[in-house]
Amino acid sequence: MKPISFLLNGVQHNLTVDETRMLLWVLRDDLGLTGTKFGCGEAVCGACTVLIDNEAVRACFTPMSAVGGKRVVTIEGLAHDDRLHPVQEAFVKHVGFQCGYCTSGMIMGAHAMLLKNAKPTRAQIVEGMEPHLCRCGAHVRIVQAIESASAAMAGGAR
């Protein structure tokens, strides 16, 4: 057990935890943030994607030792004052989901990609989202949503 401090969705957290535990289960079981999903446990599906210092990471494969002193953003931290983030808006508009289970990870992955490359081409979107699995087959609409979010953000949407 070790004290670990980090910023989670803009709020300072000081936890004393086994630093070999994975961030996913600390988020879900210790902190009650269940928007981040468990899908595979081996960093091969993307459902647990969160941002650490603006980089997309797989929470199921990120030990708490890697979180200390960092800024963590989960799906719960993306909307501000009940205003959806443009990526969330675009997922609603284009229906970039069906069952919704991969959606948190998809949105966080897309958000991280757009932070790095605000105007990705369609091919870059496909490449960037390739590690994310969706079983329902919402892919076509997810790509449209990311294109649309990119355009909205270029137009000034936050």
Place this chain on the structure above:
Amino acid sequence: MNNENDLPEVPEGWGFVQTMDRRDFLKLTSFGLLVICAIDPLLGMAGALPAQTSPLAAPDFNSFLHIGANGRVTCLVGKIEMGQGIMTALPQLAAEELSVPLSSVDIVMGDTDICPTDAGTYGSLSVRVFGPILRAAAAEARAVLVQMAAERLQLPVSDLDVRDGVVVSKTDRTKHVSYGELTAGKRIERRLEGQAVLKQVGAFTIMGKSAPRRDALDKVTGKAKYAGDIAPSGALHARILRPPSHGATFVRADTSAAEAVPGVRVVRDGDLIAVLHAHRDEATRALALVKATYSPSPSTLTHETIFEHLQKVAPEGRASGSRGNLADGEKLASQVVEQTYLKGYVAHAAMETHSAVAVVENGKVTVWAGTQTPFPLKTQIARALNLAPEKVRVITPYVGGGFGGKSTSMQGIEAARLAMATGKPVRVVWGREEEFFFDTFDPASVFKIRAGLDAAKKIVFWDNVIIGPGERGSALFYDVPNHRTLVRSGWSGNTGGMHPFGVGPWRAPGANANVFARESHIDVMAAKAGLDPVEFRMRNLTDARMRRVLEAAAKRFGWSPKPAPSGRGFGVACGIDAGTYVATMAEVKVDKGTGKVQVVRVVCAQDMGIVVNPEGAAQQMEGCITMGLGYTLAEEVRFKDGVVLDTNFDTYELPRFSVVPRIETVILDSPDLAPQGGGEPAIITTGAVVANAVFDAVGARVVQLPMTPARVKGAMKG
């Protein structure tokens, strides 16, 4: 809340799934109009339509609608939302027939204490078969309310109309009364007698128009709750000891090391050995400390030897369709084509693993489960715990994908048993390896098709022996005077030890394999005949609905006739599922060096009768085609000696973004036909359309799914 007697307020236009308990609901219903419907939903799910409603005799009342004093309508349905969009479509049906704004309708789903009994959410039945029941209930409610308004306003029923939940005089608009005013303080029970008069297509204002999905905001904000997200205070996560292989038998287990871990509790309840901890990951670590011994599985089958095994052990079977006489047909044939088609086992692989949470309070067990079958699960839990059925409640939150795989919900029984054993709330969230191990796979299949053409290039006989998938999708809608379809075993059950593990319903059960085999063979015959595949189909097809769908697909695709292989990489396949007719065309590119197939474009045309939510229907078609590319190109469960070798997505390849083609959907205007299935039909043609396009591209016929690069290369070598 406008009135303490009304339903809890929910955000405008939003459904809710778990905000009410039965006591509150019964209290509420005593102040509103409750439409009692005499249909046995179990019958309904099996295919009965409202025409079969009988005068109410049994005490088993089922209520589908609640109309509150504030005018809000609540649909109560035993179905569940797993992404297919019925949480959005079903309220459209109710709003249409009631003549209320869609935004005033809420929906409660899959709660066994509140919703009417339902056999399960599968088979594309929700809109097709349950829809008419819900519409009939809503139409009856509307008629009752208009009668009540006539009495209140002292006007004849014929003078009254309903607009947005307000009954208004046609001749004097100042005379009106709202549904809310009519129901306030009254309890009225009416039975559906005879057939309710449903609105005609031309009068629709809500059905047939795309409605925004009710689950959107929940799902993009992470607020949507799935079973594994339910976290009652003091709950423990359970990880369960599993055998290493199918057929292995338990010998002994030493749990002492796990028990020594602080915060860990071990439960041994008969065959169930579980390690529990407040945190799932810590329970997982402790489970790894359990030293268990199993005797090995007697199974020696592998994913390669299975096809031979199936042919050996499958039962003799029965003819599912036949006409004329095969021998007579063969005499007419100038060319005979025989071919064997194979397809491997396919996993459901929903992104949410089987999950459930159970709480025991005052002798009653409440289980939140990710399940397609909450009512059967309730019965199974009651049986497993030896409880009266009323002591078990199953609540279904959002389900993270089902595809048939959550028709069985063993995790719900496990959570209930462990909650009973520990006296604590218990969460069971299967790991991905458990998901692959206990999945009821889409069965491996073998087809032997022998068919003949006459000099006029008409099919004169067709003999199809099917092992594995059952008959769904096998129906021969081409004009063949002499044919036989022999079905040796179906997708449910495991006759004669055919399969080394569980098999079960997988999105359009059996139809994916059946359509792959039939439509591949039709193309083989078209090539033999030297005819364009569309022209060959048309020559052998008089079914007007199928012809129309095929023409629509060809028009959108821009199909120009050329016998295959034309080098263009164009393919076509047709099928019928859940009452819906589908014709799909695809364009593929094949890398001749590696054998890798890239699907570039898919056009899918569908006649599904009246469409309730066109946008939702298109989403299902796109999802079907995308998911279908998995079993078509890459998905195949590998196993050896009872061990499932694929345990996660590192080796079991789902379709990723780079696999997905441009998809165009065409939904035919079909106002004279009641709504048909939407969640499954468009997946059934995927295997065949790609196989046929691959043949058109490179002249190689791939007869085994999935069409891995190695198999495509193999076919190219001949």
